Each structure stands twice: as structure tokens, then as C-alpha cells.
Amino acid sequence: MAISVFNPADISPRQVANKSEKKALLDAIRMTLGVQSAAVRRNTQTFNRNRYVATGLLADYNELKDRARQIKEQSIANLPQLLRQLEESVHANGGHFYLAKTAADANEYIREVLLRHKAKLVVKGKSITSEETKLNHALEAAGISVAETDLAEFILQVADEQPSHIIAPALHYSRERITALFKRTFTTDLPLDSGEELTKFAREKLREQFIAADAGISGANLIAADSGSIMLVESEGNIRMTTTLPPLHIAIAGIEKVVPSRTDFGVFLELLPASGTGQPLTSYVSILHPPLKAPTFAAPGKEAANGREFHLVLIDNGRSRMRDDPVLHEALYCIRCSACLNSCANFETVGGHAFGGETYSGGIGGSWEAGTGTLSNARFSELCTACSRCVPNCPVRIDIPWLNENLRQRMNQAQGSSPVKFLFGGMTGSAPEDCVAPLQKQFFGNYDAFGKWGTRFASLANASMHLPGSRSVMQSAFGIDRRRALPAFPKKTWERLYDEEKGAKQSPLQPGVVMLADVFTNYGSPERGMAAIHVLRAIGLDVMLSPAMPDGRAAMSQGMMETARRQARAIAPMLRRYLDDGRKIVVLEPSVLAMLRFDFKHLLDGDGTQALLAQNSFEPLEYLWEVAKQQRLDLAQTFPASRCPHGTRLFYHSHCQQRTCNSASQTVEVLRAAGFDVVTSSVECCGMAGSFGYKRDYYELSMAVGEDLFAQVRRADQEGGPRTLVASGTSCHEQLSAGMGRQVFHPAELLMSTLK
Ligand code: SF4
Ligand code: SF4
Numbered sequence: 001m002a003i004s005v006f007n008p009a010d011i012s013p014r015q016v017a018n019k020s021e022k023k024a025l026l027d028a029i030r031m032t033l034g035v036q037s038a039a040v041r042r043n044t045q046t047f048n049r050n051r052y053v054a055t056g057l058l059a060d061y062n063e064l065k066d067r068a069r070q071i072k073e074q075s076i077a078n079l080p081q082l083l084r085q086l087e088e089s090v091h092a093n094g095g096h097f098y099l100a101k102t103a104a105d106a107n108e109y110i111r112e113v114l115l116r117h118k119a120k121l122v123v124k125g126k127s128i129t130s131e132e133t134k135l136n137h138a139l140e141a142a143g144i145s146v147a148e149t150d151l152a153e154f155i156l157q158v159a160d161e162q163p164s165h166i167i168a169p170a171l172h173y174s175r176e177r178i179t180a181l182f183k184r185t186f187t188t189d190l191p192l193d194s195g196e197e198l199t200k201f202a203r204e205k206l207r208e209q210f211i212a213a214d215a216g217i218s219g220a221n222l223i224a225a226d227s228g229s230i231m232l233v234e235s236e237g238n239i240r241m242t243t244t245l246p247p248l249h250i251a252i253a254g255i256e257k258v259v260p261s262r263t264d265f266g267v268f269l270e271l272l273p274a275s276g277t278g279q280p281l282t283s284y285v286s287i288l289h290p291p292l293k294a295p296t297f298a299a300p301g302k303e304a305a306n307g308r309e310f311h312l313v314l315i316d317n318g319r320s321r322m323r324d325d326p327v328l329h330e331a332l333y334c335i336r337c338s339a340c341l342n343s344c345a346n347f348e349t350v351g352g353h354a355f356g357g358e359t360y361s362g363g364i365g366g367s368w369e370a371g372t373g374t375l376s377n378a379r380f381s382e383l384c385t386a387c388s389r390c391v392p393n394c395p396v397r398i399d400i401p402w403l404n405e406n407l408r409q410r411m412n413q414a415q416g417s418s419p420v421k422f423l424f425g426g427m428t429g430s431a432p433e434d435c436v437a438p439l440q441k442q443f444f445g446n447y448d449a450f451g452k453w454g455t456r457f458a459s460l461a462n463a464s465m466h467l468p469g470s471r472s473v474m475q476s477a478f479g480i481d482r483r484r485a486l487p488a489f490p491k492k493t494w495e496r497l498y499d500e501e502k503g504a505k506q507s508p509l510q511p512g513v514v515m516l517a518d519v520f521t522n523y524g525s526p527e528r529g530m531a532a533i534h535v536l537r538a539i540g541l542d543v544m545l546s547p548a549m550p551d552g553r554a555a556m557s558q559g560m561m562e563t564a565r566r567q568a569r570a571i572a573p574m575l576r577r578y579l580d581d582g583r584k585i586v587v588l589e590p591s592v593l594a595m596l597r598f599d600f601k602h603l604l605d606g607d608g609t610q611a612l613l614a615q616n617s618f619e620p621l622e623y624l625w626e627v628a629k630q631q632r633l634d635l636a637q638t639f640p641a642s643r644c645p646h647g648t649r650l651f652y653h654s655h656c657q658q659r660t661c662n663s664a665s666q667t668v669e670v671l672r673a674a675g676f677d678v679v680t681s682s683v684e685c686c687g688m689a690g691s692f693g694y695k696r697d698y699y700e701l702s703m704a705v706g707e708d709l710f711a712q713v714r715r716a717d718q719e720g721g722p723r724t725l726v727a728s729g730t731s732c733h734e735q736l737s738a739g740m741g742r743q744v745f746h747p748a749e750l751l752m753s754t755l756k
Contacts, residue, residue, distance in 0.1 A: 011030070013353045018358050020376035025697075028353055033700060036351055040172050045342075045348055047278060048342040048343050050278020054273070054279065064270055065271070067267045068335070072332075074260070075260065079256075083255060083258060086258055089226060089228035093227075093228045097311075097314075098311065099315075100316065102315075106252060109313055110311075111142050113248070114214075114250075115144075117214060117215060121144070123215075124149060125149055125218040126153050126169065126219065126238075127219030127252055128359060128360070129252050129254050130252050132317065133252070136148075146217075149206050149209065149239075155181065155202075158185050163352065163359075164351045164352035166337075172353060178198055211300070215248035217251075218239050220232060220253040220257050222268060223257050224262040224264070225258050226261045229289050230312075231269070232285070233284070236283070237284050239284070243286065244292060247307070247309065249291065249308065249310050249311075251312050252314075252315065257314075262287065269281070271337065272395070276337040290310035291310035292308055321371065327367075328371050330367075330399065331368055334364050334368075334396065338362070339393040340394055343684055345683060345684045346687075347363070355383045365380070366381025366403070367404075375407070383698070385557075385685070386404065387401070387689050388656060388660040389656050389684040389685060408441075409560070409561045412437040412560070415436060415437075417436045421438070421439060428443070429448070430560060434555070434560035437559065437560055439478055443478045448523070454523065458489040462489055479697065480696065481694060484699060484738065487524055490524070490527075494521055494529040494530065496526075497529075513541055513623065514543075514545070514583045515545050516617075519554070520592070525730060531751070532586070534755065535748045535755075536624060538638055538639070539628065543586075553589075556599065568595070568600055569603070572609050575617075576609050586620050589730055590657045590729050593661055597661050619664075621667040621748065622663040624666075626666075628670070638674075643756075646724045649724065650671060650723055651712075651717075652727070653681040653709060654667065654728055655729030656686075686709050687735055688706070689702070710740060713740055724750070725742055726750060727746070
């Protein structure tokens with residue numbers, strides 16, 4: 001992809017920061033794909049790789065996450081008491097405490113304090129809360145200059161842009177673009193061609209500001225209620241100078257940053273840097289107990305100030321409402337580490353100027369924009385495909401896709417109803433509460449209804465997709481991009497194929513399994529389902545197929561939560577009966593496996609069924625591998641790779657949710673044990689993500705995300721020629737075949753091809 005230094009779309013990030021209009025979101029995607037994508041990919045993917053290494057070195061990573069979650073849960077639950085205690089602590093230390101109800105209150109208080117001190121220049125250390133309150137604008141309107149001292153924030157201040165990332169606000173800038181920006185803005189003969197030259201240039205400018213500053217404004221990573229201590233982590237030392245050089249220090253933070261005690265800081269000091277940049281510890285960690293007792297700094301030619309003054313400004317600005325919200329309260333546990341941004345394929349491709357709002361970005365950003373602003377500002381959360389890759393990486397175990405699916409439901413409801421939507425919803429199976437959803441969402445959310453009719457009249461349905469104008473109609477009515485190939489409906493469903501083969505050999509191996517006839521396989525790729533049955537039977541398992549029923553995955557991904565809930569509550573008792581009969585459940589489609597393992601906990605009543613389903617459901621090759629290990633089966637004998645007509649050299653891409661379920665590596669083990677030579681992809685998601693890649697609005701983004709995967713295939717092909725493409729998810733098949741123009745197999749299909 002060609003990289004542009006200037007913005008060809010002629011759109012500035014600030015113009016598209018507020019995404020309450022859909023057009024702003026689409027313009028932002030176009031702008032970021034054209035200008036920022038290469039730098040965003042490089043930087044986020046580096047953070048992500050480093051995070052895998054750093055968290056892998058934490059022997060007690062899971063215990064740390066549990067402890068962090070517990071501290072945050074208890075802190076938010078006890079917030080009113082903690083705030084009272086903190087106020088007393090700050091006063092006892094000799095500081096000032098202010099609890100601001102709104103952003104405007106906070107700005108007004110800070111402005112008053114600075115004017116009282118006759119402050120003309122303020123140095124500021126990175127603080128996303130002050131971005132939320134738009135503090136700089138408020139102070140500048142009062143004649144007070146604000147100098148951002150973090151290098152990235154300095155760049156953004158020069159460029160007049162909002163941050164695109166929580167911890168690396170200018171990560172969308174390449175070195176070349178920073179050079180061009182500085183040369184445009186400052187009169188200088190310096191070449192500014194290297195990172196060192198640029199940093200030195202910025203540092204010299206910032207030094208002048210530090211020396212001349214009348215006050216310093218910082219954020220806070222955490223604040224201890226029992227002592228008033230503040231924890232600050234950073235990489236450049238600028239926050240340390242901001243909080244220690246000027247005699248007046250103001251810390252601004254959201255109320256959710258308060259924890260009971262300084263002793264709680266430790267767990268976050270381990271998790272924050274490892275989860276964010278992948279460092280064991282950030283370069284600078286400050287635990288301050290302000291106001292500081294150290295003597296004040298006297299700038300050359302100036303008198304030292306007479307003592308220090310400290311103000312802690314905590315802001316609510318919607319957080320108390322979030323605390324009472326049954327869904328959004330979870331967002332208050334966020335410690336702003338950025339792991340969810342860096343492990344998100346869509347974010348890695350466009351960054352926070354598209355996948356973000358005026359202040360907050362990424363998968364967690366939608367909840368924050370909705371909580372501290374308005375729901376419509378959270379529109380960018382549509383870029384969350386619910387792939388779930390962020391979930392295991394969040395140090396406080398926030399279920400980010402669940403938050404976004406609920407935001408989607410609220411946005412559906414905010415659009416209001418229409419007779420056409422109700423009629424369409426009634427015909428396709430939406431719950432009455434979800435009939436307000438746009439037609440596109442009801443179309444994708446009720447895939448089972450279309451699958452049922454499409455397979456029943458397959459010839460007619462397939463022919464109609466090739467009629468002139470039919471794709472245009474689908475594009476305008478349902479927003480399905482005409483460039484995306486639509487899979488043909490099979491003439492026989494998986495259920496039908498299974499019924500026709502019912503007499504197949506049964507086996508003595510117990511317990512037997514039931515394959516869940518998920519709607520995607522049943523109506524989309526029944527031959528893959530049959531391949532999985534044959535393969536499991538080949539190792540001696542008694543395999544049966546369940547009736548096909550929607551499980552709620554399609555509906556939930558469109559924010560049709562009531563439809564999803566009803567479907568989950570209908571299918572769960574059926575699956576429970578199989579478990580009670582002693583069978584294990586095997587699920588071919590990884591996104592449906594993830595429903596059983598994780599998502600049903602939100603949708604089912606707490607009768608214990610979800611826990612049982614989570615423990616007893618498996619991906620087919622995951623289960624095969626478990627049985628093969630237990631029974632010491634020789635897979636090279638059962639599935640000799642040399643017999644595979646598609647060759648033994650494979651490129652395997654596992655599904656995003658399969659990886660979150662920890663059921664991907666077993667497929668590779670099985671294939672290798674059978675004698676295949678397997679190269680694996682390392683992307684977080686292929687970009688198709690169920691319905692996402694079909695949507696007209698997101699087709700370009702979906703293909704841009706897929707480009708990382710396609711590039712990995714091309715690299716693997718360079719040594720020894722093209723490899724056979726293998727993928728486990730239905731959407732991964734669509735994406736790989738669209739991007740590579742080659743046939744894609746399911747691992748079970750390859751194994752079946754080796755059977756005599
Ligand atoms: S669920 Fe996937 S798409 Fe959504 S925020 Fe997490 S990583 Fe990104
Ligand atoms: S939601 Fe979790 S992963 Fe994302 S920034 Fe917050 S704490 Fe980090």
C-alpha cells in the first residue's frame with residue numbers, strides 16, 4: 001500500500017473525531033487507510049508481539065489478572081466511601097480536593113486555581129482525562145498557554161490532532177510525517193531526518209517550557225484512598241518534571257482511578273507495562289505523596305516559589321451513571337493499558353482516528369464515549385466484530401465484545417421503529433424488541449431463516465443471486481457489498497446428508513459425541529460437517545448430529561440481544577440433554593463454540609448449564625487430539641498425509657474465537673502428527689469476521705485487514721511453492737479464498753481425504 005505523507009482525502013482527524021454521523025466514521029476509515037495505516041500497523045503489532053512475550057514471562061499472569069479484577073470490582077463497588085476517605089487523606093497531606101460533577105466543572109475549577117496563581121504557562125503530562133474535559137481549550141480561552149510535554153502529545157499539539165491511541169497518542173505518525181510536520185511548523189535548517197534528531201529538537205523546545213512553567217498538570221494512573229498517594233507510569237520522564245518542577249501541581253483524573261491503598265499499586269505496576277508496551281516495567285514510575293516536601297525549583301533569573309501547592313481534581317462526568325449501568329459499569333475497571341487496541345485486527349489497521357471517538361478509542365472506547373458523552377459518539381464501536389481476541393489480553397478481564405454488542409443494541413433501539421422493519425423482523429424471526437434494528441442487522445442476525453429457505457429452494461436462490469441487478473438490490477436494501485462473493489446454498493443441508501448416512505458404523509469408544517449442527521455449517525458448508533463426522537468416526541467415536549437450531553451468535557453480533565437470548569435459552573436445554581446422556585458436544589464453527597464456552601454466561605439463567613456446556617464442548621480436532629493422546633492413537637496410520645490428494649504442505653489459519661477458546665493449537669498437532677508440513681498464520685483475525693466483511697461500509701477495511709494474512713500466505717509460498725490453504729472458520733474460508741483466489745479446505749476435509 002502506498003504511504004502518503006500528506007492527507008490525500010483532505011480530511012483532518014479532528015473533523016471526523018465525533019462519529020455521531022455515519023459519514024464521519026466512513027470518512028475516517030478512508031482517511032486512516034490512506035494515510036495512517038502503515039504506521040498504525042507497525043506500531044500496534046510491535047506492542048502486541050512484545051505483550052505476548054512480556055505476559056508470557058509473568059509466571060503468575062492469571063493470578064495477577066484475577067487480583068487486579070478483584071481490586072477494581074471492590075473499588076468501584078465501594079467508590080462513595082473511598083472518595084470520602086481520599087478527600088480526608090488529601091486534606092491531611094496539606095493538599096486540596098475537588099470532585100467535579102462535569103467536565104465543565106473540572107475546567108472551571110482548574111482555571112480558577114491557575115488564575116489565582118497568575119499562571120501564564122502550564123506544562124502538562126499526558127492525561128486522557130484532560131482530553132475528555134477539553135481542558136486545553138478552556139485554559140487557552142482564559143489566556144493561559146498549555147505546553148504538552150509528552151513527545152507524542154507535543155506532536156499532536158503541533159498538528160492540532162486528537163490522540164489515536166491510549167498510551168501512544170501519535171502512533172499513527174511515521175517518522176517521515178513528523179519531519180514534514182515540524183518543518184512545516186517551525187523555521188529550522190536542521191535536517192530532522194532521524195528519530196534522534198526529532199527527539200532532540202522537541203526536547204530543546206520542551207526544556208524551555210519546563211523552566212518557564214508556572215504550574216504542572218498531570219493525570220494519575222491510580223490514587224490510593226488511604227494515603228492520597230498517586231501512581232504515575234511513563235516512558236519519558238516528562239511527567240516527573242511536570243509534577244516536581246513547578247510549584248503548583250494539579251492532578252486530574254476520573255473517579256474510577258481510586259483504589260483503597262498504596263499496597264494495591266503493585267499488581268498494576270506489573271500488569272500495566274507488560275500489557276501495554278510489553279515492557280517488564282516502564283522507564284519511570286513515580287509514587288507521589290503530594291504536595292511534595294522538596295524545595296521548589298527556581299528558574300534562572302526567577303525567585304523560588306514560597307512552598308508548593310497541590311490540587312487533586314477528580315471528575316465524575318458520567319462515571320456514576322456508568323457505575324449504575326448493568327453493562328457499562330464493567331468499563332470502569334479499565335486501567336488504560338491498550339492491550340485491547342493492540343490485539344485488535346481492525347484497530348491495528350486503522351487506529352483510533354477511525355476506531356475511536358473524540359477522546360477514547362478501540363474496543364473499550366465505545367463504552368467510554370457513551371458513558372462520558374452520548375451514545376451516538378460510540379458509533380465507531382461498530383468496528384468491533386466481536387472477534388474476542390482482546391478478551392484474554394485484558395488485564396482486568398473485561399468482556400469488551402459484550403459491551404459493544406450491548407451498545408449496538410442501544411443504537412438499534414435509538415433508531416426507532418418502522419412498519420417495514422417490523423414486518424421484516426416478524427418474517428425472519430427477530431424478537432419483537434429487536435424489530436427496531438435496521439434491515440441489514442436483521443438480515444445478518446437471522447441467518448438461520450435465510451439459510452432454511454435458501455437451502456430448501458437452493459437452485460432458485462442461487463440462480464437469483466446471478467440475475468442482473470440482484471446484487472445492486474442486495475447492496476441498497478441490506479448493505480451487502482456487491483464485490484464480495486456470496487456462498488451458494490447447498491442443495492442438501494448437513495442434517496439431510498447425515499440422515500442419508502445414518503447407518504454408518506458406530507463404535508465402542510465412549511463417551512460418544514454429538515456434533516452441534518450449527519446453522520452456518522448446516523446451511524452453508526454441510527460437506528465440512530460430514531467430513532468432521534467421518535474423521536471422528538475414523539478414530540472410533542460414536543458420533544451423532546443434533547438438530548439444527550440457531551444458537552444466538554448471529555443475532556448477538558448485530559446487537560439483537562433479545563433474539564440471541566431466546567435462541568440461547570431454546571438450544572441450551574437440548575444440549576443439556578446430550579450432556580446428561582453422557583455425550584460430549586463437538587462444534588465445528590468456532591464462533592459457536594465460543595458461544596457455549598463464554599457468551600452463554602450472559603444469556604442463560606444461572607442453572608449451571610452454561611458451566612457444563614463450557615467444560616464439555618470442543619472443537620472437532622481439539623477433541624480428536626485429546627482422544628488420540630488418551631488412547632495413544634497413531635494418527636499417521638489413521639490419516640496418512642501422504643495419501644492426501646491436496647498435498648502435504650499446508651498453510652493453516654485458525655479462527656479468532658478458536659484461539660480465544662484455546663482450541664487452535666490442537667489442530668496443528670493433529671495435522672503434524674498425521675505427517676503434514678504446517679505453516680501457521682499469526683494474525684489476530686482475518687478481517688472477515690462473520691457478517692463484517694460483507695457490509696458495504698466496511699468492505700475496504702475488511703480487505704485491508706485481510707492483507708496481513710494474504711501477505712503471510714505469499715511469504716510461506718515463496719519457499720517451495722504454493723501451500724494448500726486450510727482454515728477452521730466459515731468466514732476465514734470466505735476471506736482467504738477472496739484474497740488468494742484459491743480453494744480453502746477445512747482441516748477435517750484434508751484428514752477425510754486421507755481415509756481409505
Ligand atoms: S472483540 Fe475483536 S474487534 Fe472487538 S475490540 Fe476486541 S479485538 Fe477488536
Ligand atoms: S479494556 Fe482492558 S485491555 Fe483494554 S485498555 Fe482497558 S484494561 Fe487494557
